[in-house]
Amino acid sequence: MKITIIQLLMVFLFLSCDTKNTSYEAPENVVKNSIEGSWKLVYADIRENDSLQIKDLSKTDFIKILNGSHFAFFNQDQGTSENFMAGAGTYTFNGSDYAETLDFINAPDYRGHVFPFKVEIKGDSLIQQGHEKIESAGLDRYILEKYIRIKNKN
Known part of the structure; x- marks a missing residue:
């Protein structure tokens, strides 16, 4: 009888030592780029030829x-379904060099084009x-x- 109880305990311990982990936890050493996140545009100006337009x-x-x-x-006018615009694609980011490749947009001439930019991140601001x-x-x-960075409402 003693051997049977010990054998059952050993089988139970063996079966409970499953090395598979079905839940995912991000590794602690993974660092997100400082540019990752959600951002709200608070200022924009466009210089074209000799004119400067500051966006309202x-x-x-x-x-x-x-x-x-x-x-x-x-982009969408507040409180209405009018003037909706969107675009998406891939980007590269290295130091202050940032480039967007626009893959999805309703302007065919823009698709596949690479837009190079300089960026600067200061705290919760991206320029x-x-x-x-x-x-x-x-x-x-x-x-x-x-x-400005949009903060989680947690």
């Missing part, structure tokens, strides 16, 4: 979302600037955009 953002919401490899942006040029679309302008 008081009645629109412009959000940019960046994960480890992709970006998406959404992005660069030259947007697509000859086939008649686009040739310099932009400066300032975003």
Whole structure:
């Protein structure tokens, strides 16, 4: 009888030592890029030829979302279903060099185009600037955009 109880205990212990872990936990040493997250546009100016246009953002919401490899942006007038615009694609980020490859947008001339920018991240602010040029679309302008990080509501 003694041997049977010991044998049952050993079998139970053996079966409970499953090395598979079915739940996923992110490794502690994985560091997200400081650019990853959700950002709200709070200032934008466009320099084209000899003119400067400062965008009125008081009645629109412009959000940019960046994960480890992709970006998406959404723009819509507040309180309405009008003037919705969106785009998405992949990006690269190295130091202050940031480049978006726009893969999804309703403007065919923009698809597949790479937009190089310089970025600076200061605390919860992201400043992005660069030259947007697509000859086939008649686009040739310099932009400066300032975003603030959208914080989780946890």
